Amino acid sequence: MERKHFLKSLLLGTASVPVLLSACGKESETVTPATGTDGATGCCSVAPTETEGPFPTKAPASYVRSDIRDGKAGHVMTAKITIINANNICAALAGALVDIWHCDAEGNYSEYGGGGMQSTNYQAVHFLRGRQTTDANGQVTFTSIFPGWYSGRATHIHVHVYSASGVSLKVTQIAFPEGTGSAVAAVNGYGKGLSGYTTNARDNVFSDGVGLELATVTGNTTDGFQLAITFGVAA
Secondary structure: OOOOOOOOOOOOOOOOOOOOEOOOOOOOOOEEEEEOOOOOEEEEEOOOOOOOOOOOOOOHHHOEOOEOOOOOOOOEEEEEEEEEEOOOOOEEOOOOEEEEEOOOOOOOOOOOOOEOOEOOOOOOOOOOEEEEEOOOOOEEEEEEEOOOOOOOOOOEEEEEEEOOOOOEEEEEEEEOOOOOOOHHHHHOOHHHOOOOOOOHHHOOOOOOOOOOOEOEEEEEOOOEEEEEEEEEEOO
16 A cells, blocks of 8 residues: 655644745645645645455445434544545635545444344444535535544544545545554443453554544543544645
């Protein structure tokens, strides 16, 4: 899998004014020369491409909604994702379609199961999957629950970004901070703890680095969590 040795990460939070990196790197996957509509040039880090499987949403356009919980129990989490355009000096990308999906508190996905990788059969339900369109600030917001974990993977959220016309721009994943004081530690795997948990450093997707995929996560188990991340795409 082609990945990154990037120069700098973008930490935009919820700001509507994009951050411009001062120098370009050599790897086109993650650092793209950019020219703005005003002729200014600069560089933006592009999110790394990750696997979409093995549990992608089967009909994403059917789940246009911001609250994706569908009654699933767990600590409430608000996820704010900002999409910027690496081909336009990090400008906010309005009108992009953003799909997300992740497992429940027990580590299970909707739309799958009944054998193989997931014994619990959730083929007939669609929890923790949704689509939103970015606003003028390039942002979408989802209400979900804090993801659980399953064997072989660190806590994560899948993200697929499309143009307004439906052209795929990026498939990637969101990683979570770990260790003492982190939300992952506070949630403690819900009922099953963290014994056997796969850390980001040992995860087969994140082990080569999470600099461009690591979210900022704040909050607590009483009041809920807030997740924020910015992804650059070449649109």
